[in-house]
Amino acid sequence: MKNRNYVPFITNSEVKIRIKDIAKEINKEYKHKIPVFIGVLNGAFIFMADLIREIKCDCEIDFYKLSSYGDKKISSGEITSLKQLDCDISGRDVIVVEDIIDSGLSIKYIKDDIKSRNPATLKIAALLYKEGVAKLDFDIDYIGFKIPNEFVIGYGLDYAQKYRNLKGIFVLKEV
Ligand code: IMP
Ligand code: MG
Numbered sequence: 001m002k003n004r005n006y007v008p009f010i011t012n013s014e015v016k017i018r019i020k021d022i023a024k025e026i027n028k029e030y031k032h033k034i035p036v037f038i039g040v041l042n043g044a045f046i047f048m049a050d051l052i053r054e055i056k057c058d059c060e061i062d063f064y065k066l067s068s069y070g071d072k073k074i075s076s077g078e079i080t081s082l083k084q085l086d087c088d089i090s091g092r093d094v095i096v097v098e099d100i101i102d103s104g105l106s107i108k109y110i111k112d113d114i115k116s117r118n119p120a121t122l123k124i125a126a127l128l129y130k131e132g133v134a135k136l137d138f139d140i141d142y143i144g145f146k147i148p149n150e151f152v153i154g155y156g157l158d159y160a161q162k163y164r165n166l167k168g169i170f171v172l173k174e175v
Pocket of ligand 1: 040043098099100101102103104105106107134150151152153157158159
């Protein structure tokens with residue numbers, strides 16, 4: 001058997017259960033609204049797909065594409081916008097869907113950008129949140145799992161563009 005350089009961390013069924021919990025909260029809160037879910041590519045595409053299929057109210061979607069990592073495990077600290085929003089979000093109820101919050105630089109950039117477009121409300125859903133890393137002066141409204149400061153892959157998350165197809169979430173061992 002091939003020697004794997006990653007170890008199991010969160011199973012696909014654990015992720016699905018947690019997503020149902022988050023969706024339940026969102027369904028309650030946005031019952032009479034039509035939120036716009038904004039996924040952050042590439043990492044959040046699977047989380048976004050699973051989350052919105054648990055949403056009961058009418059909703060719309062759009063995507064940002066940012067890049068800050070290149071092929072490294074540590075953020076370059078520089079955010080590049082590779083795709084901006086297509087829809088007009090002024091006056092809309094926006095929910096940003098992120099795969100993971102690490103240094104917090106990406107989510108800060110996104111929050112500032114969205115705020116400048118005058119949405120009615122803005123909330124953030126992150127599947128994973130690395131504890132004790134980001135210093136944010138705002139809350140993350142929906143968090144799937146708080147995790148230690150490890151590099152994780154799978155369920156949409158990559159290392160050097162690979163491993164996004166793994167069903168569960170794994171910790172990458174030293175490469
Ligand atoms: P931040 O700007 O440092 O918070 O990082 C945000 C982005 O970097 C996330 O949306 C991910 O796409 C990527 N990222 C951060 N940590 C990890 C990780 O452990 N595995 C895979 N991607 C990560
Ligand atoms: Mg991301």
